[in-house]
Amino acid sequence: MRATFPHLLHLDVALGILYPTLGIEIVPPPPLTRKTIEIGVKLAPQNACFPLKVTLGNFVESIEKGADTLFMAGGVGPCRFGYYGQIQRLILEDLGYKVQFILLDHPRYGIRSFVQALRTMTGGKISPARIVRATALAWKVLRFTETIEAKRRALRCLVERKDALDRVVEGTLTRLRWVESVTALEEIIRSTEEALRALPLVREEGEVLKVGIVGEVYVAQEKRINFDVERLLGDLGVYVHNSVSTVEYILHTLPFTRSREKEETWRLARPYLQRFVGGEGIDSVGSAIRYAQWGFDGVVHLYPFTCMPEIVAKGILTQVSKDYDLPILHLAIDEHAGEAGLITRVEAFVDVLERRKKTRRKSEVGRAWTYS
Amino acid sequence: MDLFLGVDVGSVTTKFVLMDREKRIVASCYLRTSGDPIAALKDGLRYIERHFPSGGLIKAVGTTGSARHLAGIVVGADIVKNEITAHAVAAITRVPEVRTVFEIGGQDSKLIIIRNGVVEDFAMNTVCAAGTGSFLEHQAIRLNVPIEKFGELALEAHQAVRIAGRCTVFAESDMIHKQQLGFGKAEIVKGLCEALVRNFINNLATGKAIEDPIVFQGGVAANQGIVQAFRDFFHGKKRIIVPPEHGVMGAWGAAILAMEYAPECSLFQGFAVVERHFVSRSFTCEDCPNSCEIVFLKENDEVKALWGSRCGKWSPSAVGKRIDEEPAGMKTVSQGEECEQSRCPVYD
Ligand code: SF4
Ligand code: SF4
Numbered sequence: 001m002r003a004t005f006p007h008l009l010h011l012d013v014a015l016g017i018l019y020p021t022l023g024i025e026i027v028p029p030p031p032l033t034r035k036t037i038e039i040g041v042k043l044a045p046q047n048a049c050f051p052l053k054v055t056l057g058n059f060v061e062s063i064e065k066g067a068d069t070l071f072m073a074g075g076v077g078p079c080r081f082g083y084y085g086q087i088q089r090l091i092l093e094d095l096g097y098k099v100q101f102i103l104l105d106h107p108r109y110g111i112r113s114f115v116q117a118l119r120t121m122t123g124g125k126i127s128p129a130r131i132v133r134a135t136a137l138a139w140k141v142l143r144f145t146e147t148i149e150a151k152r153r154a155l156r157c158l159v160e161r162k163d164a165l166d167r168v169v170e171g172t173l174t175r176l177r178w179v180e181s182v183t184a185l186e187e188i189i190r191s192t193e194e195a196l197r198a199l200p201l202v203r204e205e206g207e208v209l210k211v212g213i214v215g216e217v218y219v220a221q222e223k224r225i226n227f228d229v230e231r232l233l234g235d236l237g238v239y240v241h242n243s244v245s246t247v248e249y250i251l252h253t254l255p256f257t258r259s260r261e262k263e264e265t266w267r268l269a270r271p272y273l274q275r276f277v278g279g280e281g282i283d284s285v286g287s288a289i290r291y292a293q294w295g296f297d298g299v300v301h302l303y304p305f306t307c308m309p310e311i312v313a314k315g316i317l318t319q320v321s322k323d324y325d326l327p328i329l330h331l332a333i334d335e336h337a338g339e340a341g342l343i344t345r346v347e348a349f350v351d352v353l354e355r356r357k358k359t360r361r362k363s364e365v366g367r368a369w370t371y372s
Numbered sequence: 373m374d375l376f377l378g379v380d381v382g383s384v385t386t387k388f389v390l391m392d393r394e395k396r397i398v399a400s401c402y403l404r405t406s407g408d409p410i411a412a413l414k415d416g417l418r419y420i421e422r423h424f425p426s427g428g429l430i431k432a433v434g435t436t437g438s439a440r441h442l443a444g445i446v447v448g449a450d451i452v453k454n455e456i457t458a459h460a461v462a463a464i465t466r467v468p469e470v471r472t473v474f475e476i477g478g479q480d481s482k483l484i485i486i487r488n489g490v491v492e493d494f495a496m497n498t499v500c501a502a503g504t505g506s507f508l509e510h511q512a513i514r515l516n517v518p519i520e521k522f523g524e525l526a527l528e529a530h531q532a533v534r535i536a537g538r539c540t541v542f543a544e545s546d547m548i549h550k551q552q553l554g555f556g557k558a559e560i561v562k563g564l565c566e567a568l569v570r571n572f573i574n575n576l577a578t579g580k581a582i583e584d585p586i587v588f589q590g591g592v593a594a595n596q597g598i599v600q601a602f603r604d605f606f607h608g609k610k611r612i613i614v615p616p617e618h619g620v621m622g623a624w625g626a627a628i629l630a631m632e633y634a635p636e637c638s639l640f641q642g643f644a645v646v647e648r649h650f651v652s653r654s655f656t657c658e659d660c661p662n663s664c665e666i667v668f669l670k671e672n673d674e675v676k677a678l679w680g681s682r683c684g685k686w687s688p689s690a691v692g693k694r695i696d697e698e699p700a701g702m703k704t705v706s707q708g709e710e711c712e713q714s715r716c717p718v719y720d
Binding site: 030031033034035036315318327340341343344345347348351352355356359 | 456457
C-alpha cells in the first residue's frame with residue numbers, strides 16, 4: 001500500500017510524520033501548483049466546489065507518482081463537503097485508476113472505529129500505544145505549523161527584512177518534516193522562537209492596520225489557492241490574523257474537545273444565525289464580530305465562488321458590517337479568479353482602511369476639543 | 373509653477389494628466405495602448421512635453437492602471453496606486469458631494485460608494501465582459517455600426533428591444549434573433565445599452581445603496597445611449613453627472629495622489645525618457661509546474677524590474693543571467709488582450 005492525502009497548507013508535514021511511524025508507506029502529494037488546479041478543473045464537474053477540484057488534482061498527481069490508496073476526510077451537514085470523497089472516487093474510477101479510497105469518517109461516529117481503521121491500515125501489527133504516541137506527535141507538529149504561520153502573518157508588517165522572516169519560517173517547516181520525537185520538536189520550537197525574537201522590528205503593533213481573515217476552511221488557509229492574500233496584506237503594512245485553522249476544525253468535530261474560543265465564536269454569531277448552515281458559515285460570522293470587538297480595522301472574507309454556506313454568511317456579514325461599523329472585503333476564489341483584479345481590490349481596501357483610521361483619529365481629536 | 377503628472381495605463385488605453393497645485397488640468401491626453409504600453413507611455417510624454425507650460429516644474433508623479441508598476445518605473449513615479457482609489461479621488465475632487473461612482477472601461481467596471489468624501493465600499497468586475505465596454509464593442513461590430521455612432525443611434529429609438537444580456541454569448545444570439553424578427557438597428561442598439569446597464573447593476577450593485585449624485589466616468593461614459601439607459605433605469609430620479617474629464621479621471625486621480633504624497637524630490641525621469649531604450653519581455657519559468665510567466669523590463673542590457681514569480685526566486689540579476697544564456701526563448705510582451713487596431717474602439 002502506498003498512501004496519499006490532499007494538501008491543506010502544512011497538513012502534509014504532520015501526516016508525513018504520522019503515517020510512516022505507523023508503518024504506512026506514503027507518496028507525499030506533489031506541490032500544489034497551477035497544474036494541479038488545471039487537472040482538477042478539467043476532471044471535476046463544472047459546478048463542483050473549488051476545493052473539490054483542487055484536491056482531485058492533488059490525487060491525480062499523487063496517483064501518477066505511484067500512490068494506490070487515498071485518504072480523504074468525510075464531512076457532515078447540509079453542504080456538499082460530505083460528498084467529496086464519493087464524487088472523487090467515482091471520477092477516479094471512471095478514469096480507470098485502480099485505487100483504494102479510505103474515507104476517514106467523522107470521529108463523531110466513534111473515535112474507537114477511527115483508531116480501528118488506522119489499525120487495519122497498519123495491518124494490525126502496531127500496538128495501540130504506538131498509534132497514540134505517533135498521533136500525539138503529529139498533532140503537536142500540526143499545531144506548531146499553525147503557530148508559526150500565525151507568527152509570520154503578525155510579524156510581516158513589523159520586521160525590517162521580510163525575506164529574513166520567510167527564511168526562518170521556511171527553514172523550520174523543512175526541519176519539522178524530519179522530527180521523530182517530542183523532545184526534538186520542542187528543540188525546534190525553542191530555536192525557532194529565538195530566531196523570530198532576534199529579527200529586528202521597524203514598527204510597533206500599535207501603529208499598524210489590523211485585518212482579520214474569515215471564510216471557508218480550505219480557501220481561507222491554502223495560500224497557494226488564495227493568491228497568498230496574507231502576504232499581500234503584510235507587504236502593504238497590515239497586521240494579519242486568520243481565524244481559520246485546521247486544528248480548530250478537527251477539534252470542533254467533537255463536543256468535548258471544542259475550544260472555548262470556538263464556542264464563543266458560535267455564541268457571537270447567534271443573534272444573526274441560529275441554524276447550522278454547513279461548512280464554516282457560522283464561524284465566518286462569529287469571527288468577524290470578534291474582530292470588531294478586538295478593534296480590528298477590517299475583515300477579509302475568503303470563500304469558494306459557489307460555496308453555499310459562505311454565500312449565506314456573506315449576506316449576514318453585510319449586516320454585521322453595518323452594525324459594527326466594520327469594513328469587510330469579500331473575495332470569491334475559483335479557477336477564474338484573476339490575480340490582477342484581486343490585488344487591485346486588496347490594495348484599494350487597505351487604502352479605505354487607512355483613510356478611515358486617519359479621519360477617525362482626527363474626529364477623536366475633535367471630540368477631545370469639544371469636551372475640554 | 374508646480375505641476376503634477378498622473379499616468380493611467382490600462383490594457384486598451386493610456387491616459388496622461390498634467391495638473392497644477394489647484395488641481396486644475398493643464399494638459400491631458402487619451403491614447404490607445406495597442407498592446408505596447410512602453411510606446412504609449414513615450415507618446416504620452418511627448419504630448420505632455422509639447423503642451424508643457426513654460427516655467428513649469430514637475431513636483432511629483434503618480435501612476436495607476438493595470439500596467440501601473442511598469443509605468444512607474446519607466447516614467448519614474450513617486451506613488452503607484454490602484455485604479456479604484458485613483459478613480460475615487462478624482463471623482464471626489466470633481467464633485468465633492470458625490471455619493472456613488474460608476475466607472476466603465478474596456479475590460480472591467482467598478483462601482484464605488486462614497487460617503488462624506490471617503491470611500492465606504494466598492495465592487496469591481498473583471499470576470500464578466502457583459503458589463504464592460506468590450507460588450508458594446510463586440511455588438512457594434514456585429515451590427516456594423518461604428519462605436520462612435522452607437523450613442524446617437526440609441527437616442528433615436530423610441531423604444532428598446534429587450535435583449536437577454538446576462539452574458540455576451542446569449543446577448544449575441546438574442547440580438548441576431550431580434551434582427552431577424554425585423555427590429556430596427558436603433559431599437560436594438562438601445563436594447564443593448566439597457567442590457568449593459570442591467571448587467572452592471574446586477575453584477576456590482578446588489579445589496580448596495582445607490583445614492584445620488586452619481587458620477588459616471590470611464591471611456592463608456594462618452595456614450596450618450598448608456599447615460600440615457602442609466603437615467604431610464606433609475607426612472608430619472610437620480611442625478612447622474614458625466615464630468616467632461618470622464619475619460620482621464622484615473623490619471624487625474626493619480627496626479628492628485630502624487631501631490632498629496634508630496635515627495636521632497638520627485639523620482640520623475642524627465643522627458644528625455646522618450647529617447648531611452650526600454651523593452652518589456654517575458655519567458656516561462658519551467659523550474660516547477662507553476663510555470664510562472666516572468667515579465668521583465670529592460671533598459672539596454674540592464675534588467676530594471678520583473679513581475680510574475682510566485683516563489684520570488686527571480687531577481688533582476690538572475691533574470692539578466694538567464695537572458696544571456698538563452699536569448700531564443702524570449703518573446704516580446706503585449707499587455708492585455710491582443711486586439712486588431714481597426715476593431716478596437718477607444719474604451720478603457
Ligand atoms: S463549505 Fe462550501 S466549498 Fe466546502 S463543500 Fe461546502 S459548499 Fe463546498
Ligand atoms: S518562478 Fe518559482 S513558482 Fe514560478 S515556475 Fe518558477 S520556480 Fe515555480
